[in-house]
Amino acid sequence: MSFRGYEAVIGxxxxxxxxxxxxxxxxxxxxxxAGDNENVSPVSAGMPGTLPVVNKKAIEYGIKTGLxxxxxxRKKSVFSRKNYFYPDSPKGYQISQYDLPICENGFIxxxxxxxxxxVHISRAHLEEDAGKSTHxxxxxxxxxxxxxxxLLEIVTGPDMRTPAxxxxxxxAIRQIVRYLDVCDGNLExxxxxxxxxxxxxxxxxxxxxxxxxxxxxxxxRFVEKAIEYEIERQIDAVERGExxxxxxxxxxxxxxxxxxxxxxxxxxxxxxxxxxDLLPLIVTKEMIDEIKSKLPELPxxxxxxxxxxxxxxxxxxxxxxxxxxxxxFYEETAQESKNFKASSNWIMTELMRExxxxxxxxxxxxxxxxxxxxxxxxxxNGTISGKIAKTVFQEMWNSGKxxxxxxxxxxxxxxxxxxxxxKLVDEVLAxxxxxxxxxxxxxxxxxxxxxxxxxxxxxxxxxxxxxVNKILQEKLK
Amino acid sequence: xxxxxxxEHIAKLARLNxxxxxxxEYSAQMGKxxxxxxxxxxxxxxGIEPLVTPTEIEAYWREDQAHNTATPEEMxxxxxxxxxxxxxxxxxx
Numbered sequence: 386m387s388f389r390g391y392e393a394v395i396g397x398x399x400x401x402x403x404x405x406x407x408x409x410x411x412x413x414x415x416x417x418x419a420g421d422n423e424n425v426s427p428v429s430a431g432m433p434g435t436l437p438v439v440n441k442k443a444i445e446y447g448i449k450t451g452l453x454x455x456x457x458x459r460k461k462s463v464f465s466r467k468n469y470f471y472p473d474s475p476k477g478y479q480i481s482q483y484d485l486p487i488c489e490n491g492f493i494x495x496x497x498x499x500x501x502x503x504v505h506i507s508r509a510h511l512e513e514d515a516g517k518s519t520h521x522x523x524x525x526x527x528x529x530x531x532x533x534x535x536l537l538e539i540v541t542g543p544d545m546r547t548p549a550x551x552x553x554x555x556x557a558i559r560q561i562v563r564y565l566d567v568c569d570g571n572l573e574x575x576x577x578x579x580x581x582x583x584x585x586x587x588x589x590x591x592x593x594x595x596x597x598x599x600x601x602x603x604x605x606r607f608v609e610k611a612i613e614y615e616i617e618r619q620i621d622a623v624e625r626g627e628x629x630x631x632x633x634x635x636x637x638x639x640x641x642x643x644x645x646x647x648x649x650x651x652x653x654x655x656x657x658x659x660x661x662d663l664l665p666l667i668v669t670k671e672m673i674d675e676i677k678s679k680l681p682e683l684p685x686x687x688x689x690x691x692x693x694x695x696x697x698x699x700x701x702x703x704x705x706x707x708x709x710x711x712x713x714f715y716e717e718t719a720q721e722s723k724n725f726k727a728s729s730n731w732i733m734t735e736l737m738r739e740x741x742x743x744x745x746x747x748x749x750x751x752x753x754x755x756x757x758x759x760x761x762x763x764x765x766n767g768t769i770s771g772k773i774a775k776t777v778f779q780e781m782w783n784s785g786k787x788x789x790x791x792x793x794x795x796x797x798x799x800x801x802x803x804x805x806x807x808k809l810v811d812e813v814l815a816x817x818x819x820x821x822x823x824x825x826x827x828x829x830x831x832x833x834x835x836x837x838x839x840x841x842x843x844x845x846x847x848x849x850x851x852x853v854n855k856i857l858q859e860k861l862k
Numbered sequence: 863x864x865x866x867x868x869x870e871h872i873a874k875l876a877r878l879n880x881x882x883x884x885x886x887e888y889s890a891q892m893g894k895x896x897x898x899x900x901x902x903x904x905x906x907x908x909g910i911e912p913l914v915t916p917t918e919i920e921a922y923w924r925e926d927q928a929h930n931t932a933t934p935e936e937m938x939x940x941x942x943x944x945x946x947x948x949x950x951x952x953x954x955x
Contacts, residue, residue: 407926407928412924420934421934425937426932439923441926463914472954524950527950664921
């Protein structure tokens, strides 16, 4: 894509907060709603004489995510110290991985406006989070609850060319970590944080321009906007004959612009070196195979299966696999109903509408997948009509009752007895003598639909529509 | 010798205020420290894998069980200044 004769080159680093119960190097809890400095211990506060001990689950989650992204898992990786001075990093260094990260060389494929895009994952490494600073101007306040929470930093190659690709990449990563259940993907609470590296070059050029890092973008919509702004800013600067400075900029969502955060003179010198307090991280082939065997089916593969094996349209398959919980709900419903498309329709229209208006997660749906599946089966075997089903569904949503119970309590069973329907038809025809005459002489057209409607109304919607049609046709001959 | 500019840069990154005299003093001292490392740098290390740890023992991994071992009150005992249960430090932006 061309931006005024220039091409944009974009790479992304996403910090994924792994949802372990305890921190990566000590047993402090990780709950987001903890009181100020409640989840802090001498280890996470960086007291002298304390020693870090690795959390097994954090390693497993890192490997799990790496495998899902097609990465090679390094059997011997090393934790290093990244040295810098900032009050939210109590030790004066962050424990991270540098030249020997646990995951390397993977890829991810996702759709951008319906077209497949593949991005190379150059590495994913484990590290600890820093604390949280609140700046008041007069002073800064520090909460260390977050210090030491495990992060997996996922780094792409310079593979993206448009702001939309960058935003879709972020959404694809979010979807995968939620499928894997290693991160809740909550951007507002900081469970995922994006840094974007952006540079521009003349179209056709093979050399990279100077890259600028945009930090602290906390939504994928802002990723798109921040990169859009940054591309234009850099092209303007190059056109004016200015040199792009290698710098870190912050996105200001209120002003819709990026601004310089650190000048080049403040460039950090992290002096990475292996952390002598931690032994190399050795993972065995058995451990990797074990994790691999438990990987869930990922969204793209699952959507493809829904199309191939269930015959769902691409649109349905894509929507239903957006969240693992939706796809699971659909599969359980379909298994019960034995009707794939009807299951998809009821979930995507009726259920989603109710969930949205009640602001409920599908996991808290008052209608279980088995109940919905049975309701669909009751339509298919003729017990209730499709129209009555909407009433049944509404009642199930309100009460959480089984479809069979709702149908029995409300007397909603479909009328399939021809004699009963014939009686209703006779009553309707007797009450509309003039219309019957007009229909027979052809004086008025399209009266047939009127009779069907009248009979359905007389049966409170419970008459089998096909039988109503058949009997009416005979009577009006 | 480490030049004064480098000393000032390192001091800035470490958020230390140093005087002109201190910068001159440290530049000489740091130079001497680095000279000692130069001796180590002379050792022929071609073909040798960098050493991460001298021990061969396997890393011990902890199960993921949360267990808070200190109260905020204890963790703030040594803090020179606080606001509620937060550490209060000089402004950084």
